[in-house]
Amino acid sequence: xxxxxxxxxxxxxxxxxxxxxxxxGVDQLPGVTLHDLYEHYPDFNVxxxxxxxxxxxxxxxxxxxxxxxxxxxxxxxxxIDLVLEFGWAHGRGGDSLKGKIAFNTLTAxxxxxxxxxxxxxxxxxxxxxxxxxxxxxxCRMMYLPPFAVHGTHLLTEAQLKHHAALYRALLxxxxxxSFGPETMRRFPLLNDWLEHAPGEP
Amino acid sequence: xxxxxxxxxxxxxxxxxxFVPIAKRLGMGSVLGYLLAGxxxxxxxxxxxxxxxxxxxxxxxxxxxxxxFLIGLELEPSHFWRMRHxxxxxxxxxxxxxxxxxxxxxxxxxxxxxxALAVGLALSMSSTAIVLQTLREKxxxxxxxxxxxxxxxxxxxxxxxxxLAALPLLALASPRAAADSQTTLLGGLPGWAQTIALxxxxxxxxxxxxxxxxxxxxxxARMHLRELFTASALFIVMATAYLMELVGLSPALGSFLAGxxxxxxxxxxxxxxxxxxxxxxxxxxxxITVGASINFSLILNRPLAIIALVxxxxxxxxxxxxxxxxxTRLTFDQNLLFALGLAQVGEFAFVLLSFMNQLHxxxxxxxxxxxxxxxxxxxxxxxxxxxxxxLLLPRFGTPERVKKEADAIDLHHPVILAGFGPFGxxxxxxxxxxxxxxxxxxxxxxxxxxxxKMGFKVFYGDATRIDILKAAGAEQAKILIAAIGxxxxxxxxxxxxxxxxxxxxIMIRAENRFDAYEYMxxxxxxxxxxxxxxxxxxxxxxxxxxxxxxxxxSRAGQKYLKYDEAAMQKLAAHRHDQNAYIxxxxxxxxxxxxxxxxxxxxxxxxxxxxxxxxxxxxxxxxRSS
Numbered sequence: 001x002x003x004x005x006x007x008x009x010x011x012x013x014x015x016x017x018x019x020x021x022x023x024x025g026v027d028q029l030p031g032v033t034l035h036d037l038y039e040h041y042p043d044f045n046v047x048x049x050x051x052x053x054x055x056x057x058x059x060x061x062x063x064x065x066x067x068x069x070x071x072x073x074x075x076x077x078x079x080i081d082l083v084l085e086f087g088w089a090h091g092r093g094g095d096s097l098k099g100k101i102a103f104n105t106l107t108a109x110x111x112x113x114x115x116x117x118x119x120x121x122x123x124x125x126x127x128x129x130x131x132x133x134x135x136x137x138x139c140r141m142m143y144l145p146p147f148a149v150h151g152t153h154l155l156t157e158a159q160l161k162h163h164a165a166l167y168r169a170l171l172x173x174x175x176x177x178s179f180g181p182e183t184m185r186r187f188p189l190l191n192d193w194l195e196h197a198p199g200e201p
Numbered sequence: 202x203x204x205x206x207x208x209x210x211x212x213x214x215x216x217x218x219x220f221v222p223i224a225k226r227l228g229m230g231s232v233l234g235y236l237l238a239g240x241x242x243x244x245x246x247x248x249x250x251x252x253x254x255x256x257x258x259x260x261x262x263x264x265x266x267x268x269x270f271l272i273g274l275e276l277e278p279s280h281f282w283r284m285r286h287x288x289x290x291x292x293x294x295x296x297x298x299x300x301x302x303x304x305x306x307x308x309x310x311x312x313x314x315x316x317a318l319a320v321g322l323a324l325s326m327s328s329t330a331i332v333l334q335t336l337r338e339k340x341x342x343x344x345x346x347x348x349x350x351x352x353x354x355x356x357x358x359x360x361x362x363x364x365l366a367a368l369p370l371l372a373l374a375s376p377r378a379a380a381d382s383q384t385t386l387l388g389g390l391p392g393w394a395q396t397i398a399l400x401x402x403x404x405x406x407x408x409x410x411x412x413x414x415x416x417x418x419x420x421x422a423r424m425h426l427r428e429l430f431t432a433s434a435l436f437i438v439m440a441t442a443y444l445m446e447l448v449g450l451s452p453a454l455g456s457f458l459a460g461x462x463x464x465x466x467x468x469x470x471x472x473x474x475x476x477x478x479x480x481x482x483x484x485x486x487x488x489i490t491v492g493a494s495i496n497f498s499l500i501l502n503r504p505l506a507i508i509a510l511v512x513x514x515x516x517x518x519x520x521x522x523x524x525x526x527x528x529t530r531l532t533f534d535q536n537l538l539f540a541l542g543l544a545q546v547g548e549f550a551f552v553l554l555s556f557m558n559q560l561h562x563x564x565x566x567x568x569x570x571x572x573x574x575x576x577x578x579x580x581x582x583x584x585x586x587x588x589x590x591x592l593l594l595p596r597f598g599t600p601e602r603v604k605k606e607a608d609a610i611d612l613h614h615p616v617i618l619a620g621f622g623p624f625g626x627x628x629x630x631x632x633x634x635x636x637x638x639x640x641x642x643x644x645x646x647x648x649x650x651x652x653x654k655m656g657f658k659v660f661y662g663d664a665t666r667i668d669i670l671k672a673a674g675a676e677q678a679k680i681l682i683a684a685i686g687x688x689x690x691x692x693x694x695x696x697x698x699x700x701x702x703x704x705x706x707i708m709i710r711a712e713n714r715f716d717a718y719e720y721m722x723x724x725x726x727x728x729x730x731x732x733x734x735x736x737x738x739x740x741x742x743x744x745x746x747x748x749x750x751x752x753x754x755s756r757a758g759q760k761y762l763k764y765d766e767a768a769m770q771k772l773a774a775h776r777h778d779q780n781a782y783i784x785x786x787x788x789x790x791x792x793x794x795x796x797x798x799x800x801x802x803x804x805x806x807x808x809x810x811x812x813x814x815x816x817x818x819x820x821x822x823x824r825s826s
């Protein structure tokens with residue numbers, strides 16, 4: 001079983017309909033730890049030691065956040081800057097994260113279509129996540145495509161339920177180990193992998 | 202040390218230990234407990250202490266002596282100056298009119314004008330000991346009534362000096378006075394010489410305070426022997442008292458003067474903390490002896506006369522006090538508290554009456570009667586205040602709660618906020634600004650009126666009373682914020698609430714670290730030291746002013762806060778190893794020292810390498826990070 005750590009960063013969680021749906025009941029799944037960063041560090045004073053211990057106990061790290069101005073909310077950046085220390089996560093003697101898996105789960109207001117070269121936002125979602133991808137590479141982690149919920153303002157209840165179920169399924173499969181990173185990497189989003197290759201590892 | 206001494210000590214202490222907790226439990230306050238203890242062991246009931254009561258009274262007066270020394274110590278001239286209008290205005294009106302009233306009454310009963318004037322002056326005194334102790338216990342010292350009481354008491358206490366000085370002159374003019382043998386040094390002198398001698402002694406105390414005592418204390422302090430300093434403090438108080446006794450002046454007044462003189466010295470706080478425990482126990486003893494000295498056979502012989510006398514005195518005094526309160530613009534509740542609080546005849550009346558008796562201004566019979574009335578009126582005070590609190594105020598004053606129209610559903614707020622002083626009000630305002638209404642408990646009627654006007658739901662009264670807590674919805678509420686200014690009352694509230702409403706989450710304001718330890722011992726963790734966050738914020742700003750980057754400084758502040766809370770938990774666990782259940786000044790210093798040592802060993806900011814690209818790099822290396 002792969003223990004999963006969801007590093008959740010949302011400054012206004014109580015008003016996020018989509019994230020509440022995605023995360024409801026998730027922390028009851030076996031092997032899943034939901035770590036609400038804004039709840040723990042309202043003063044941005046991230047406890048480095050405690051966070052490192054937490055990471056060490058998990059195999060899969062999920063940076064779960066809304067996409068604000070094409071990036072993560074400030075506290076998640078603060079977390080990355082503080083916790084992934086030189087000499088611990090990377091650099092000389094820094095191999096604590098080696099071989100772990102990392103990816104982003106994100107919610108975005110824009111539809112999937114606008115995140116494209118010809119689209120309104122001019123870059124793909126994956127391109128916006130380049131800093132995360134390279135951070136993972138620096139720490140010798142395996143980086144997977146993101147799980148994304150697009151067009152959050154327009155989602156119907158049914159669509160929302162569908163996304164939530166999909167996310168739950170993703171966590172379950174990751175936890176059980178029924179997945180192949182190589183296959184996953186062929187898809188632009190983990191959503192696509194779940195939809196198109198339901199049974200396939 | 203002989204057997205009777207030990208036996209007496211056992212009786213007095215035992216009575217106090219037995220009665221005071223019972224009185225406290227019944228909500229009557231410790232003063233009444235002491236008085237009842239005295240009555241019980243007195244000659245009339247158990248007779249455990251008999252004719253020697255007067256010796257003990259003499260000894261116990263030392264409690265009053267020490268209390269006045271402490272009051273004097275707290276009276277910095279600047280503080281005194283700020284209150285001067287209140288002290289002079291209210292004090293003069295009260296003392297003057299009360300004296301006149303009694304003067305008229307006693308002249309009517311056939312006293313000579315000199316005797317009537319002297320008795321009037323004596324009866325105008327109120328009991329500083331009882332009033333201040335009671336107000337402090339009820340946490341009402343800071344209210345308008347508390348301040349006015351203090352001012353009037355101060356005026357009375359100071360005016361005892363000229364009164365004592367003037368009494369021999371009255372005696373001189375009195376037909377009954379005769380130059381008789383007296384116990385004091387000055388006994389044989391004519392009246393005018395006595396007056397001059399008294400004023401000379403007062404001058405001596407003031408001068409020696411300035412030029413002898415402070416250098417002497419400086420010398421002692423350099424020895425670094427704590428107990429020597431305590432001994433010196435006691436020596437100063439006793440020496441002043443003795444000197445005053447020699448010249449026939451009240452020892453209490455002498456030490457009051459000495460206190461005032463020392464109020465501005467650098468040793469003020471040390472003197473205070475050294476004398477405080479002695480004062481507490483001796484004052485208790487004083488109350489007991491007052492209780493024991495009540496002559497019940499006198500009452501039984503002439504019950505109606507004595508009762509009429511006591512009622513008359515209390516009635517006259519409280520009416521004049523009400524007038525005084527009206528003049529200083531006290532609101533109704535505050536005025537009632539003020540008037541009934543000071544309606545008794547005080548301990549200085551004992552001194553004045555016995556002096557009058559010595560001067561033959563007053564017959565033995567009348568001296569006994571008036572002294573008895575004084576003691577009874579003192580005993581009646583806590584009862585009167587209880588009556589006021591439970592019956593008078595709820596009915597005629599600011600109501601304990603505001604009745605809503607019958608159809609309005611009385612919703613209980615989830616949060617109860619006890620104490621709306623400077624601390625509680627900030628919490629309350631913050632909550633309200635965020636849409637959370639709290640039910641407020643407060644015992645300052647002026648504040649309660651204001652808050653009600655502003656639309657707060659306020660319960661008026663002693664927050665430690667169970668019925669008030671229940672009425673405020675303690676059974677339905679989720680959170681109780683204990684933010685009462687007096688640590689003792691706050692602790693009592695926390696204890697009671699935890700016992701009776703175990704479902705309540707109690708969040709506690711602690712005065713400081715030592716106060717917080719007490720709460721931690723009882724297992725609560727939601728403790729907020731009022732001195733912690735603000736101090737750190739100030740420290741952060743100091744760093745900023747010294748050129749630190751604001752973010753690094755506030756980060757250091759955050760870390761320090763965490764570190765300090767953790768250190769607190771650690772020390773709290775350690776505390777009992779040292780058998781230190783009660784913190785005195787010395788232990789506080791020890792803890793402070795321990796903290797400072799630990800700080801040096803574990804600088805919470807030292808290992809902060811955040812954003813430091815390569816912690817192994819030497820500082821001189823040029824880095825872009």
